[in-house]
Structures are given as structure tokens and as C-alpha cells.
Amino acid sequence: MRPSEPSRSSNLFRVIIGKEFAQLRRDKTSLRLMIMVPMMQMLLLGYALTTEVKHTPVAVVDHDGGPESRSMIRAVSNNPLFRFRGNAASEADLREMLDRGTVKLGLIIPQGFSRQLESATRFGQGGQGPATLGLGPKGGGAQLQLLVDGQDANSAGVARGYLSAVLNQWAMHRLGARLEAAGIRLDQLIPLSTDTNVLFNPLLKSTWYMIPGIAVILVTMVTALLTGFSIVREKEAGTLEQLMVTPLKPIHVVVGKAVPFFLIGIVELMVALTIAQLWFHVPFRGNYLTLIAFCACYMLSSLGIGIFTSTVARTQQQALFIIWFFLLFFMLLSGFFLPVENMPHWVQVVTLVNPVRWFMYVLREMFLKGSGFAELWREGLAMLGIGFTVFTFSVLKFNRKAG
Amino acid sequence: MESIVSIRSLAKDHAGEKALRGISLEVPDPCLFGLIGADGAGKSTLMNILATLSDPDSGEVRMLGLDLRKGFPRIRDDIGYMPQRFSLYQDLSVLENLDFFADIFGIRGKAKAERMDHLLEFAGLAPFKGRRAGLLSGGMKQKLALACTLIHHPKLLLLDEPTVGVDPVARRDFWTMLKSLRAQGISLIVSTPYMDEAALCDSLALLHQGAVIAGGSPAEMLAAYPYRLYRVEAAPDARISTLNYPGDKPPPPGFELIYPSGGSLHAAEKPGQAGDPLGRLRLAVPEAASATMLEPALEDCFFALLSGKTANAAGGA
Numbered sequence: 070m071r072p073s074e075p076s077r078s079s080n081l082f083r084v085i086i087g088k089e090f091a092q093l094r095r096d097k098t099s100l101r102l103m104i105m106v107p108m109m110q111m112l113l114l115g116y117a118l119t120t121e122v123k124h125t126p127v128a129v130v131d132h133d134g135g136p137e138s139r140s141m142i143r144a145v146s147n148n149p150l151f152r153f154r155g156n157a158a159s160e161a162d163l164r165e166m167l168d169r170g171t172v173k174l175g176l177i178i179p180q181g182f183s184r185q186l187e188s189a190t191r192f193g194q195g196g197q198g199p200a201t202l203g204l205g206p207k208g209g210g211a212q213l214q215l216l217v218d219g220q221d222a223n224s225a226g227v228a229r230g231y232l233s234a235v236l237n238q239w240a241m242h243r244l245g246a247r248l249e250a251a252g253i254r255l256d257q258l259i260p261l262s263t264d265t266n267v268l269f270n271p272l273l274k275s276t277w278y279m280i281p282g283i284a285v286i287l288v289t290m291v292t293a294l295l296t297g298f299s300i301v302r303e304k305e306a307g308t309l310e311q312l313m314v315t316p317l318k319p320i321h322v323v324v325g326k327a328v329p330f331f332l333i334g335i336v337e338l339m340v341a342l343t344i345a346q347l348w349f350h351v352p353f354r355g356n357y358l359t360l361i362a363f364c365a366c367y368m369l370s371s372l373g374i375g376i377f378t379s380t381v382a383r384t385q386q387q388a389l390f391i392i393w394f395f396l397l398f399f400m401l402l403s404g405f406f407l408p409v410e411n412m413p414h415w416v417q418v419v420t421l422v423n424p425v426r427w428f429m430y431v432l433r434e435m436f437l438k439g440s441g442f443a444e445l446w447r448e449g450l451a452m453l454g455i456g457f458t459v460f461t462f463s464v465l466k467f468n469r470k471a472g
Numbered sequence: 473m474e475s476i477v478s479i480r481s482l483a484k485d486h487a488g489e490k491a492l493r494g495i496s497l498e499v500p501d502p503c504l505f506g507l508i509g510a511d512g513a514g515k516s517t518l519m520n521i522l523a524t525l526s527d528p529d530s531g532e533v534r535m536l537g538l539d540l541r542k543g544f545p546r547i548r549d550d551i552g553y554m555p556q557r558f559s560l561y562q563d564l565s566v567l568e569n570l571d572f573f574a575d576i577f578g579i580r581g582k583a584k585a586e587r588m589d590h591l592l593e594f595a596g597l598a599p600f601k602g603r604r605a606g607l608l609s610g611g612m613k614q615k616l617a618l619a620c621t622l623i624h625h626p627k628l629l630l631l632d633e634p635t636v637g638v639d640p641v642a643r644r645d646f647w648t649m650l651k652s653l654r655a656q657g658i659s660l661i662v663s664t665p666y667m668d669e670a671a672l673c674d675s676l677a678l679l680h681q682g683a684v685i686a687g688g689s690p691a692e693m694l695a696a697y698p699y700r701l702y703r704v705e706a707a708p709d710a711r712i713s714t715l716n717y718p719g720d721k722p723p724p725p726g727f728e729l730i731y732p733s734g735g736s737l738h739a740a741e742k743p744g745q746a747g748d749p750l751g752r753l754r755l756a757v758p759e760a761a762s763a764t765m766l767e768p769a770l771e772d773c774f775f776a777l778l779s780g781k782t783a784n785a786a787g788g789a
Contacts, residue, residue, distance in 0.1 A: 080578065084575040088568075088572050307559030314548055
């Protein structure tokens with residue numbers, strides 16, 4: 070008989086882990102990729118992934134040509150939110166620019182705009198406000214027309230809002246000047262002011278929100294893909310078959326493979342955290358050990374996906390496809406780009422089993438609010454529950470004989 | 473003495489085809505047992521089952537005194553399996569590969585060091601122990617794979633086409649190793665498509681389309697050869713010195729089969745034929761200049777056995 074079973078079993082885990090590290094050390098290319106690629110992605114995506122709508126190209130058709138219209142165009146063209154593409158000769162011209170995509174917003178100033186504005190301010194002094202900026206006819210006053218490229222509904226809406234705000238501001242400014250001339254102060258007419266105090270992200274930088282999200286994606290990709298590939302590669306090479314003929318049990322192979330990639334996942338997260346703080350100056354206000362604990366709960370799922378994939382896929386290509394399929398869903402439904410609260414109710418229910426969603430939330434909360442177990446224990450339990458289920462299921466599936 | 477492997481009516485479907493159709497085999501202990509057959513005959517499917525990697529659909533297998541289905545974890549402790557493909561870690565060194573398998577089987581300390589030294593010596597790999605497995609030649613890879621399957625003193629070795637794609641010198645070395653293991657009392661089941669290797673086995677089974685169509689020792693199989701065999705050659709100064717015979721052309725009158733072999737033709741004459749064989753051969757092969765009587769080799773036995781089988785089933789060898 071062999072030595073006592075438990076000691077032999079724990080030794081077998083160590084044997085696989087040791088072999089895995091020996092192979093990793095050999096594979097300098099992969100090691101370099103594991104660290105370099107996420108770093109580069111982080112640096113690049115940190116700049117690219119922004120929800121801010123900036124530099125929207127705008128063109129104007131000015132049928133009026135008076136001082137008022139020119140003053141208004143200046144207000145738009147001087148604003149850094151827009152990239153002013155100049156005056157279009159006609160509406161047809163403007164439409165063509167929209168068709169070609171060279172502008173996203175078009176502003177049409179009708180003939181007689183200055184005159185209408187003048188008369189409206191004279192007749193409607195006080196209560197009713199200056200020129201209407203609405204798109205439909207609303208009684209007297211000047212009419213402006215806005216053409217919006219609505220393909221990207223979200224940015225279109227935001228840019229349109231910005232333009233309206235700029236125009237309103239211009240109108241208010243003009244009104245203020247008029248009233249002052251008449252001896253009335255505007256802030257007395259509208260005795261309401263808002264004092265906004267933005268918490269956690271005072272400058273409302275979208276990078277502060279996106280960077281933790283990117284970190285989650287990187288950890289997920291690396292752990293799921295590497296684990297899946299590592300097992301499938303042994304399948305391709307025939308070594309898995311060879312291992313199955315030995316007294317090794319599938320659990321030894323699976324856990325032995327998962328442990329090194331678990332550690333790599335933690336390293337990956339730390340690299341991401343470092344870049345976030347030192348390069349992008351996103352403050353991390355949480356506790357590192359708490360973060361590692363949450364990350365451990367989470368990685369049960371991402372490692373589990375890798376293991377599950379390896380039971381289904383026969384080649385690394387198949388593994389890549391399957392993992393990508395899973396991750397695409399998980400990422401899009403995680404709140405990474407689009408807030409989960411904006412999704413239809415039934416989709417929100419579906420996202421409850423999405424581990425990426427939970428870790429995304431946890432990491433963002435920890436980053437900006439410095440939350441810990443006291444605030445996030447529910448999310449931690451959710452990740453642990455999902456992770457345990459995924460991991461156990463994958464290992465059980467692996468347990469059936471290989472091949 | 474119980475057989476080391478005993479198979480009864482074993483059947484297995486593979487990819488929708490009947491890979492094994494109820495085969496029965498006895499492998500005595502110890503024995504160097506050869507599984508012979510063309511590609512697709514079912515050799516690898518059988519090897520896979522014996523290696524405890526896949527379950528049979530029906531039938532019974534007893535190995536090392538245990539039932540395969542229930543006893544496979546115990547069986548794994550005592551078998552060594554070498555799959556058709558080289559399946560060691562190419563990025564680990566010779567020594568690391570051996571070390572890894574020693575660890576898996578719980579061999580430690582002094583016993584491990586001794587065993588590894590012995591196997592490196594046995595496989596002739598001692599000078600290359602630091603080299604990565606992926607950088608070894610084909611023959612050396614196979615020797616390393618064999619060494620790794622031997623690390624835990626298995627009682628039975630299963631080798632699936634171990635010498636395919638290996639150069640002739642390395643093949644001969646490899647078989648010398650197998651013979652010496654057999655001499656140490658280890659049983660081996662080796663599948664091979666090479667007839668010269670089959671001749672080195674103690675006992676053989678010929679697999680064809682998932683069935684065992686003949687078995688016995690090489691001597692028994694040669695003795696059972698039913699035909700009179702001729703080597704048919706062209707005249708040495710003939711324009712075409714290498715004779716050929718299309719496989720779909722019927723054999724000459726009085727002959728069971730005729731096939732190319734080593735530059736000449738081998739013709740198997742049916743028993744009880746009268747008259748000049750060369751004259752009858754010339755009816756089909758006008759260039760034939762001589763027909764010399766010949767002792768059959770194993771290859772001729774298998775051609776004879778397979779010709780009887782392919783008559784009623786399409787395809788085959």
C-alpha cells in the first residue's frame with residue numbers, strides 16, 4: 070500500500086502546481102504578454118474609454134447674418150465642447166455634411182432671426198423669457214432649428230443638450246444685459262440657485278469610473294483565458310490523457326492548474342491598481358487586503374469559466390471562442406459601459422448571476438468610496454455563491470473521464 | 473497462471489462507427505503481445521480501453537486480476553501507458569519530466585533518485601538529461617516516454633504504435649529495450665503496423681475492422697500459412713525491372729493473390745495446382761522471368777488472412 074491517503078493527495082496538488090510554475094518560468098513570451106498586454110490595454114483604454122461627449126462637430130447655416138446671430142455662433146464656436154466646422158451655405162449643404170458624417174449637429178438660423186429676437190424681447194419683457202429655443206413653433210419669438218445625427222443615440226442626446234445649454238446661456242446672458250439696462254437684476258427675477266456638491270468624484274472624471282472597470286475586465290480575461298488555454302493545451306498535446314492514466318484525480322489537475330493562475334490574477338489586479346493610481350491618479354480609498362479577499366471570491370467564477378470551457382473545447386481556438394462568448398455577455402451586462410439600472414427589469418434580474426457585475430460594483434465602490442466588508446458583504450456573498458457554483462460544476466464536469 | 477489481460481466480447485462504437493465488434497483475447501503473463509492491423513482496424517480504441525481512458529460499450533475486461541470497470545483506479549497504479557502521440561511536456565527537461573511522473577506516483581527521496589538514474593541509463597538518455605524534451609530527436613522522445621511510463625514499476629505496459637515516425641536505427645534500439653523489459657518479467661501490449669516488429673513478439677493478434685481475425689505466436693501463424701508462395705521477378709536486364717500488379721486486377725489462374733513486395737511480386741498459389749506456375753503467371757504478368765519458391769514471412773500471412781476478409785467487406789487494408 071501507498072503512504073497515507075491525505076498526505077499523498079495534498080502532495081499531488083503540489084506536484085501539479087510545481088510543474089505549472091516550472092512551465093510558466095520557461096515560457097518567457099507568455100509571461101511577458103501576461104504583464105505587458107494588460108498594462109498597455111490599461112494605458113490605452115484609460116484614455117479611450119470615456120463617456121464624456123467632447124469635440125462634437127457642429128456646422129451652422131446662417132440665413133440671418135445679423136449681429137445677434139453672429140454673436141450666437143461665436144458662443145458656440147468658442148465652446149471647447151464643440152468643434153466648429155464653419156458655416157454651411159444652405160440647408161442642403163448642411164444635410165450633406167450630416168450625411169457624410171463630418172458634422173453631428175447642425176444649427177439653422179432663420180432669416181429675420183435678429184429682428185424676431187428684438188421684437189420678442191420688447192413685447193415679452195419679464196416673465197416669458199427670451200427667444201424660444203424649442204424645435205417647434207411656440208408662439209412668438211425667434212425660432213432656431215437643430216439637426217441632430219441620432220445614430221449614436223446617447224452621444225447625440227448629450228451633445229444636443231450641451232448645445233441647447235450653450236444657446237440658453239447665450240440667451241440668458243443677453244436677457245441679463247437687457248434687464249440690467251432697464252434697472253432690473255436677473256437673479257432677483259429668478260430667486261433660485263443650486264449649490265451642487267459632487268461627492269467621491271468631484272471633477273466628474275469618467276476615467277475615475279472607467280479605470281476600475283477596465284481592471285475588472287483584465288483580471289477576468291487573464292484568469293479565464295489562461296486557465297482554459299492551459300488545460301486545453303494539455304488536451305491538444307495528449308499530456309492530459311497521460312495524466313489521467315496516473316493516480317492523479319481530476320481535482321488535482323484542476324486545482325493544481327487554477328492556483329498559479331489565481332496568483333497571476335492577483336498580480337494582474339495589483340498592476341492595474343498601480344497604473345490607475347500612479348498614471349491616471351485615480352484614488353484607491355479601500356483596503357488592499359479586503360480587495361484581495363473580494364478578488365479571490367470573484368476569481369472562483371473566472372477560473373471556473375476557464376475550467377468549464379476546457380471540458381467542452383478540444384482546441385485552443387474553440388476555447389477562445391467559448392470564453393469570448395461568455396465574457397461578451399458578462400461584460401456588456403456588468404454595468405461596465407451602461408449602468409445596470411438603465412436596463413429593462415428582466416435583464417437586471419439576469420445580471421444578478423453575472424459575477425462580473427458584482428466585482429465591477431465592488432471595485433468601483435472600493436476605489437472611490439473606500440467601502441469595505443461592512444458595505445459590500447452582500448456583493449461578496451453573491452460572488453462567493455456564484456463562484457462556488459461555477460467552480461464546483463466545472464470540476465464535476467471535468468471529473469467525467471477525459472475524451 | 474491467470475492471464476494478465478483477458479477480454480471477452482468487447483464492443484465499442486467510436487464516432488458513430490463500430491470500432492470494436494466483440495473481440496476476445498487472452499494475454500498470458502508475462503508476454504510481449506503484438507496488436508497488428510492497418511490504420512482504423514481498432515488498435516487505438518482497444519488500447520484506450522485497456523489504458524482505462526474510455527469505457528467499453530459491452531463486454532468484459534479483466535486486467536491484473538481486476539475488473540476494468542470497477543477496479544480502474546487500482547489498475548492505474550500498475551500499468552504504464554504510452555499513447556500514440558508523444559505526450560510529455562516539451563518545455564520541461566528530460567529530468568524534469570521523469571521527476572514529475574515520479575512525484576505523481578509518490579516515489580520520493582533515495583528511491584526516486586535511484587529509479588531515475590536507472591531509467592536514464594536504460595533509455596540511453598543520461599547525457600541529455602538537461603535537454604528540453606521538445607528538442608530531442610523522435611527516437612529519443614519515444615525512449616523518454618517509455619522511461620516515464622516505467623517510473624512506478626508497472627506490471628503491464630501498453631504502447632500504442634510507439635515507433636511510428638521513428639528512424640530504423642532508433643526503432644531497433646527501442647525494440648531491444650522492449651525485449652529486455654520482457655526479460656525482466658514485465659508484460660507488454662504493443663500495437664504496430666510494422667511486420668518486422670510483429671515477428672519480435674511472443675504472441676500476436678491481427679485486428680481487422682474491429683475484429684480479431686487471427687492470433688497466435690509468429691511461428692504458429694507462419695505454420696498455418698495455407699498457400700505455396702513464389703517470388704516473381706523480371707529479367708535482370710529487362711526494361712522494367714520492378715514489377716507491379718494493380719490491386720483491382722484478378723489474380724492469375726490457380727493463384728489466390730499476388731501483390732508487390734520489396735521490388736518484386738509475391739504470388740500465393742492455391743493448394744493442389746498442377747503444371748508450370750511461371751506459365752500461368754505470365755498470362756497476367758508477361759514480363760515475369762522467374763518464379764522462385766519462398767518461405768512466407770508474417771507479412772505474407774497477413775496478406776493471405778486479409779484477402780479472405782476483404783472479399784466480403786469493402787475497404788480494409
